[in-house]
Amino acid sequence: MTVLQIGAAGGVGQRLARLLVARGDAVTGMHRDPAQAETVRASGATPLTADLVDDSVDELATKIGGHDAVVFSAGGHGTGRDKTTVIDGKGLEKAAAGAARAGVSRFVLVSVFPDALRAGEPDEGFEHYVKVKKTADVAAFIDAALHEPALSRVIVELTGGETPVTEAVARLVSS
Numbered sequence: 617m618t619v620l621q622i623g624a625a626g627g628v629g630q631r632l633a634r635l636l637v638a639r640g641d642a643v644t645g646m647h648r649d650p651a652q653a654e655t656v657r658a659s660g661a662t663p664l665t666a667d668l669v670d671d672s673v674d675e676l677a678t679k680i681g682g683h684d685a686v687v688f689s690a691g692g693h694g695t696g697r698d699k700t701t702v703i704d705g706k707g708l709e710k711a712a713a714g715a716a717r718a719g720v721s722r723f724v725l726v727s728v729f730p731d732a733l734r735a736g737e738p739d740e741g742f743e744h745y746v747k748v749k750k751t752a753d754v755a756a757f758i759d760a761a762l763h764e765p766a767l768s769r770v771i772v773e774l775t776g777g778e779t780p781v782t783e784a785v786a787r788l789v790s791s
């Protein structure tokens with residue numbers, strides 16, 4: 617499978633690239649800062665400079681074209697509401713429109729579990745949990761889900777549990 621990652625230099629992006637490359641996929645890693653090219657290359661992906669804010673939908677479509685799937689794990693990551701709006705919001709819309717224009721229908725979005733942070737006081741333990749899940753299970757889940765064609769048009773909430781990722785994906789498909 618050929619995969620275009622948007623947000624390839626990020627925490628999830630780098631871990632996912634390693635998993636995909638290990639199973640034999642060809643991964644293009646989109647990053648916005650040219651200085652991140654080596655980081656992306658070190659994860660096994662082929663670096664490609666692009667910016668969700670500066671690039672047009674047509675430019676994104678050209679970069680996405682020829683891939684089997686897109687994984688979107690870009691984000692402003694707490695750098696301000698404006699950044700969230702233009703990157704996580706508008707940037708996602710542009711990327712999805714670019715993928716549609718390029719005829720790439722397999723699009724995996726790393727989003728946020730809306731209820732997870734809604735329950736009142738900030739909790740250090742939970743923050744740590746989110747960090748740990750982000751560095752392992754999220755990438756592992758995307759790796760497994762991308763290669764399960766029957767898993768389509770679904771929202772999956774990753775929370776916790778002892779079930780191995782591949783088994784969890786298989787159960788989702790059969791449910």
Ligand SMILES: NC(=O)c1ccc[n+]([C@@H]2O[C@H](COP(=O)([O-])OP(=O)(O)OC[C@H]3O[C@@H](n4cnc5c(N)ncnc54)[C@H](OP(=O)(O)O)[C@@H]3O)[C@@H](O)[C@H]2O)c1
Nearest residue numbers: 623625626627628648667668669689690691693726728750
């Ligand atoms: N995994 C979880 O548990 C979890 C929880 C909540 C939300 N999420 C979502 O998953 C995303 C990925 O998590 P992460 O830890 O990998 O985040 P991260 O390390 O901040 O990675 C996000 C990547 O997006 C890139 N990016 C930012 N603006 C961009 C733009 N305009 N064009 C192209 N790329 C751009 C960043 O590049 P720069 O280095 O140039 O900024 C960075 O490489 C988060 O942003 C969030 O939306 C994940």
